[in-house]
Each structure stands twice: as structure tokens, then as C-alpha cells.
Amino acid sequence: MLKIAVLSDIHGNYPALQKCLDYAINLGIDTFIFLGDYVGELAYPQKTMDILYSVKQQYQCFFIRGNKEDYWINYEKDPKGWKEYDSTTGCLYYTYQNLTEKDLQFFKSLSFKEDLTFDSFLPITVCHGSPRKISEKLLPDSENTYFIMESNSTDYILCGHTHIQGKIIHNGKIVLNAGSVGVPLHSNGKAQFMILRGLQGSWDYEFVSLEYDMENVIADLHSSGLSRKAPYWCKVSENLLRTGELSHGTVLKRAMTLCKDKFGECSWPDVPEEYWEQAVKELSYGHLP
DSSP: OEEEEEEOOOTTOHHHHHHHHHHHHHTTOOEEEEOSOOSSSSSOHHHHHHHHHHHHHHSEEEEOOOHHHHHHHHHHHSOOSOOSSOTTTHHHHHHHHTOOHHHHHHHHHOOSEEEEOOTTSOOEEEESSOSSOTTOOOOTTOHHHHHHHHHSSSSEEEEOSSOOOEEEEETTEEEEEOOOSSSOSSSTTOEEEEEEEEETTEEEEEEEEEOOOHHHHHHHHHHTSHHHHSHHHHHHHHHHHHHSOSOHHHHHHHHHHHHHHHHSOOOTTOOOHHHHHHHHHHHHTTOOO
């Protein structure tokens, strides 16, 4: 039986990554597919990259570019608009400052989609968002998702980006979302990845959720100084790590709406902290730290 570990959306959470890798390796898995968004959000950009480089040297690995990688690449080309102490871009800036030239060149080498074939098994498409766009979401019960599945060249699509594990089946084709290793949604604070199993020419799958030392990851948000550089973004990160609820995108969207209501317009990344504060209070019902 062929077994492949599929990991997505690590977002710099190297303890969660290491937990998932150890679990997979203990099962005898020696093939890994990584679906992008390797760093960002958390305090360990270089530790995370070092682990990925080590795995790449020891095992058969396939890496896809995520939308976060595009952030770093595009910022290198045009370094403006990000602030060191700012809830909208503080984590982005922190991460970029902790990347090396080797990291950036690695990100540039990645494609946003690949079609892979393993032995006699059915080919699979691997991507971060969708096979069409790096940041497009393949959502359940969506006509757009069904259209993409029908027009895709393979019957299997492996993706991430939404941070929600799940499957979508339509007209004999299937989308499998591996969830998020680092900051998953609806996970009860557990790290997530997927195991793909090839048997008799076909594919089966298993969604995996693992406990890890999440409180230490949260402590390092503060000891690293990251929580001072992106205060409200990190409040959302802390809550998301513990509960798996309330995404950064939801809070950012509300903050931008509040800003637009006040000024008539609001353009990313220029979102004043006061609207982040208000959005966090409204959406967390006082439960965020």
C-alpha cells in the first residue's frame, strides 16, 4: 500500500508541523505533499523552514506555492505598505524579516499547481487554493467548485487554503482538503493533516487531528515580541490556536467594514488599529485574550 502525507497551511507553527511529521514517519510514510503557506502568523519562520529543508533532504517531497509565499515574493519586488507595529501587516513584516535569500528563492521555484502520478494509481492535482488560482477557495455546495472539478484534467484535487478539513464529491470527482497544520478552523485546537492511501489502483484517505503543545506556541507569540508588533492579529491567532474558531479573515473583513463606514472607503493594508480593536470586541464576545 502506498501512503502519502498531505500537509497544508503550516503558517510557521513548527511544533505542530513536527508532531504531524513524527506521526506520519512512525507509520512508515516516506512521501510528503506540502500545499503551501509555510510561514506567517506565528513566531517560528526559520525553525519551520529548517524542518522543511530537512524533510526535503530525507524523503520524497512535493511542494506547492501558497498565497503567503506570493506575499513574500511580491514584497521583495516592491517593499512598501507594511508596518512593523501594525495589526494588519505586522506579522507579514516580522516573517519577511526572518526569511533568508534561500527561503525566497525556494518559494520562487514553486508552482501553484501540479498534476502528480504515482505508479499505476489515478493521477491527482495538487494545489493550494484551486487548480485555477492560488487564492481561490474550493467550497462545498458551490457551483464554482463543481465547474472547476468538471473542467479539471484529473479526478482528484488535493487542496488547502480554507483551513477546514473536508471532502467534496461531484460527478465522480473528488476534492480533498487537508485542513491546516498550523492554524486550523473548527479543530478544537488540534493540528491537522491528511493521509492518502493508494490501494489497487485507487485512492483512500484519512483526516488526522493531533494534540500538541499549543500553549507553548502561544507563549512564544509573546516572548518573541510578535504580539507587540501585531497586537490584534495575534489576539485572533491565540484564540484560533486554542479553539479553532474565528478566522483572521473574518476579523479583518469586519475591521475594514467599520473603517469604510467611518471614512467612506478602506483599502488594505491601511486599517487603523481602533477598527481592529472594535472588530475583535464585536466578534469575540469578550472571549479573546
